[in-house]
Amino acid sequence: MTVDAATAPPTTPTVSAGAYLAHRLAQLGVRHLFGLPGDFNLALLDELLGAGEQRWVGSSNELNAGYCADGYARLRRGPAAFVTTFGVGELSAVNALAGSFAEDVPVVHVVGMPATRAMADGTLLHHSLADGDFGHFTRVAAEVTASAVVLRPHGAAAAIDQALLTAVSTSKPVYLGVPADVAVARVSAAPLARPLRLLRGDAQSAAEFARALTGFLGGAGEVTVLAGPRLHRRHLEERMRAIAAQNGVRVATQSASKALLDESHPANLGVYAGAFSRSERTRRCVDAASPLVLAGAVMTDFLTGSFTHGFDPDAAVDLQLDHARIAGDVFHGVHLDESLRLLEEVLRSRTPRPEPLPRRDVEAPAAHVPAAPDAPLTHADLWPLLQDWLEPGTLLVAEAGTSFYGAVELTLPDGCDLLGQPVWSSIGYTLPATLGAMLAAPGRETVLVIGDGSAQLTVQELGRLLEQGLAPTILLLDNGGYTVERAIRSPDADYQEVVAWDWTRLPAALGAPATPTHRAGTPAELVEVLAAVRADAGRPALVQVVLPRDDAPESLVRLARSIR
Known part of the structure; x- marks a missing residue:
């Protein structure tokens, strides 16, 4: 047939x-x-x-x-x-x-x-x-x-x-x-x-959560939110900014989400890290908050100041990627984007509506003037000078250790983001991650700060990064070894050393001989180099920043002391 x-x-x-x-x-x-x-x-x-x-x-x-x-x-x-x-x-x-x-x-x-x-x-x-x-x-x-x-x-x-x-x-x-x-x-x-159906939540659980949240927040005139890095994983920055704009809301961030709110935002309490918080006001506001909302927060040692946080997470509202919790009651299937939407809705609909909290005046930081411009460069001058130089909207990528904890101390211009890996803290992560980030967000000004020991793990990817036509500014902090480990134990041990490289020749060796390279060992030299990099905008640059062996940002010194 x-x-x-x-x-x-x-x-x-x-x-x-x-x-x-x-x-x-x-x-x-x-x-x-x-x-x-x-x-x-x-x-x-x-x-x-x-x-x-x-x-x-x-x-x-x-x-x-x-x-x-x-x-x-x-x-x-x-x-x-x-x-x-x-x-x-x-x-x-x-x-x-x-x-x-x-x-x-x-x-x-x-x-x-x-x-x-x-x-x-x-x-x-x-x-x-x-x-x-x-x-x-x-x-x-x-x-x-x-x-x-x-x-x-x-x-x-x-x-x-x-x-x-x-x-x-x-x-x-x-x-x-x-x-x-x-x-x-x-x-x-x-x-x-048929497109994949993503993040299907539980409608009944969400409704129960909304009722419980309304009751828990009650008539509180002030609500404090501790915002963590999981907000970034769902790209909920705008939702958190809408929450921060509600009457009576204050927002502190963990170090991994430092740039979630602009430093100039009137509701921004700053970075909270328990006893390691730079501001005593920040620490006091979070530890004494009632009610407290944890939004995408991660309670690891590096993000809580070695567990010196003074609040009880079990007594707070805890909004996580796939569930929400209110003082022990768990609402499964309420995803973070939904729980944040409901939080904003509850805050907006409170009756009577709280009066706006008094807003703090945020002054622009004064330009940093080194006390000794021709003396050896230290972290005390490096980070304020970098802060003065950064443009609004910059993606700042900071390697685990010295670089990340120096970056956390900055007052970033509006619109900046900070990319780091403070939970896993694997050295060498940021150089390849910068390549991926720049391909995902093309055209954005990007600055990478990475130490010499970290860079030696993954620096091969610099060749591919430059071959792709990308133009980051890379500040290579050359302090002759593993500064954070030295701060923890045995600073003079042989295992703390790394081989000294000629960093300014590296781009040429990796296939990009036209990449401008610079070296700065004093505050005056760094100011001059950063000005030259800015004048050559649109081109990549590698800057070897020479620092004393045992010098470190204050926040890293405190962290190393707690580990020790």
């Missing part, structure tokens, strides 16, 4: 599993893929990039690729993705995945794996442990991701969708293992016509 072509049922269109993943990532706004090629992911890369949805940004190593993706995801609304090969490649990226998990960053780690049959047969392949067990590394990934899945030919599209939904809904990294045969296997393209 023959069937007339005109009456035959329509054929369902198909795409390869690799292309399906590329299209789904594109629907979530992913326009760049970071990573490295390896023999087990070549077919996968051909399918991903053949879809024409993403641009490839090759990395120098897999750790850097993970850091690039992390920085990319932080600066945009949605996940990021990077691709490695099986075994030797994916294991190099585990530290980056762990950092993304600790800091709530939705990164998709895509791993090209050996063919399904080869793994099922236990074939002794290279890049494996030669024991026939191909699940070792997936089990490693499961410890630092919200989901670790190896695709199979049947159900690959559904598994991809579920992994991406998990990354977005939990704001955590996920792992997708893609065997070489699955990468090219055909799957139905029909689901691509």
